[in-house]
Amino acid sequence: MLAEQFGRGWRERFREFDETPAAAASIGQVHRAVWRDGREVAVKVQYPGAEEALRSDLRQLSRMSRLMQPLVPGLEIKPLITELRERMEEELDYRDEAANQRAFATAYEGDDKIKVPRVVASAPRAMVTEWVTGTRLSDVIRSGARAEREAAAALLAEFHYSAPARVGLLHADPHPGNFQLLADGRLMVIDYGAVARLPEGLPRPLSEMVRLAMEDKPADLLELLRDHGFVRSGAALPAEEALNYLAPFAEPLRTETFHFDRHWLQGQAERIGDLRRPEFRTGRELNLPPEYLLIHRVTMGTLGVLCQLDADVPLRGIVRHWQPWIFDSEDADQHA
Ligand SMILES: Nc1ncnc2c1ncn2[C@@H]1O[C@H](COP(=O)(O)OP(=O)(O)O)[C@@H](O)[C@H]1O
């Protein structure tokens, strides 16, 4: 694969190359090597045939979607599959991933919180990045001291909320394997195959939703949800129900720090997932517009990792810094 991607003389690009993979990637593997200029590098190589296997899975999924649609009347499946197909094409071509990673590396160059390994070389099915190593987030979750878990959680939140504003992109794969806590206190982030493109930053309607939920304004909230396609057409949804559904997700922003743990996450999952609860019915009246699919998934995934870290997180200050408009009217109240 490397010969195909970098030419028959590919070995000359490296001073050393460890033939035993250092890590598994989802559709390939990662080797540790030394680039010809002496830099330590990670070489991610796609498995031959990965592309065809993924395409065939997706064809299967498209066929099944017709059968699934009647089961989830609130959700439009076809646009979701189209979105999935487009994102998958990007994940298959490591040149897209490399371009994303370069954008992140440039935006966070010299940052004291976030480290993004530089891209050294890229091809459609192989890419070379600077080797960076620290403590994996999965180890921090399993056995990190409290201070370490809190540091990692705050950094992760900072990364999630700052990237749309700083890069115009949102890293869309908040899997613990994609983050490492470095000895110098920074959070290293890898794996830019999936990103949401947000040239204008995080969409305003989302922060508006948070603001209206925090300010307890059910009627305005429902209107906003309807205007932006978050309510199934024809659904009779009482404004109070919409507020009750969404407000608990804004709860972590009401205090300076909030303790995220599995218990809180389970409570939220039960609240909206339990068939006997009114929230379940509310959920069926709501729709997820395809352009929000990735953001939703990433936000939920990041929340999940924060909860796994079982940490006090100063989320309010972080969100306030990157989306001050959510708190605008509070400021106005204070100044009045
Ligand atoms: N620049 C790097 N430095 C050190 N390790 C890396 C680097 N890039 C990848 N790895 C290792 O390879 C694994 C898989 O890489 P990743 O880009 O996350 O692939 P995938 O997209 O398949 O998840 C990572 O979890 C990490 O252990």
Ligand SMILES: [Mg+2]
């Ligand atoms: Mg990964």
